[in-house]
Amino acid sequence: MNAAAAPNTALERYYQFHSRIYDATRWSFLFGREEVLRRAARVVQPRRILEVGCGTGRNLVSLRRRFPEAEITGVDLSEPMLAIAAGKMRDERTTLLRRSYSAPVHESGAGFDLVLFSYALSMFNPGWEQAMDAAHADLAEGGSIAVVDFSHSAFGGFRRWMGMNHVRMEGHLWPRLAQKFVPLLDERLPAYLGVWQYGMFIGRKQD
Ligand SMILES: C[S@@+](CC[C@H](N)C(=O)[O-])C[C@H]1O[C@@H](n2cnc3c(N)ncnc32)[C@H](O)[C@@H]1O
Secondary structure, three states: OOOOOOOOOHHHHHHHHHOOOHHHHHHHOOOOHHHHHHHHHHHOOOOEEEEEOOOOOHHHHHHHHHOOOOEEEEEEOOHHHHHHHHHHOOOOOEEEEEOOOOOOOOOOOOOEEEEEEEOOHHHOOOOHHHHHHHHHHHEEEEEEEEEEEEEEOOOHHHHHHHHHOOOOOEOOHHHHHHHHEEEEEEEEEEEHHHOEEEEEEEEEEOO
């Protein structure tokens, strides 16, 4: 993992504190994380995996369990989030990179068979379109993208509160994903009796 550096964006400052309570709290509202991995495993048996915005590594652990031989790369902006992930992922086939994902991470070679965004893209404000473009470039031909994230809410107060937590909830991610990748799964699901909707998307890189 890259050397520690002082936080310099609002999001990095946010995770300076939230990294300490992340794993203890997020299970109660980041729904669909295991389900999207289960569904992705039906369509791809990846040898090279990238998780963008891997945070504390909850999904990296699950990916390693599902794909013991895969090379796994996790990218994240936040040093304290990555430090927790590093404590969980000590094997040689895992690489953690501290960086903002606005351009592809793979420079040459085959690219990734699976790129995962789990509750990350809704926090790329600005930058979600560039992150999708980067993921497209990072995927090998025929590779798959899997996304699980907040979608939208009919409650303005809730949307504003989520905005204060750096999350944009305007259903903006799904149309562009479906345009950029061949959709294999594209669903919206209610959380807490419909206070908000979250979404799952699995798509294939088109030629
Ligand atoms: C809500 S957490 C999700 C963590 C993990 N994927 C999960 O499902 O538990 C969002 C993560 O995305 C990271 N992140 C946000 N914007 C980013 C960017 N532009 N580049 C890389 N990581 C980013 C944050 O630092 C944070 O760790």
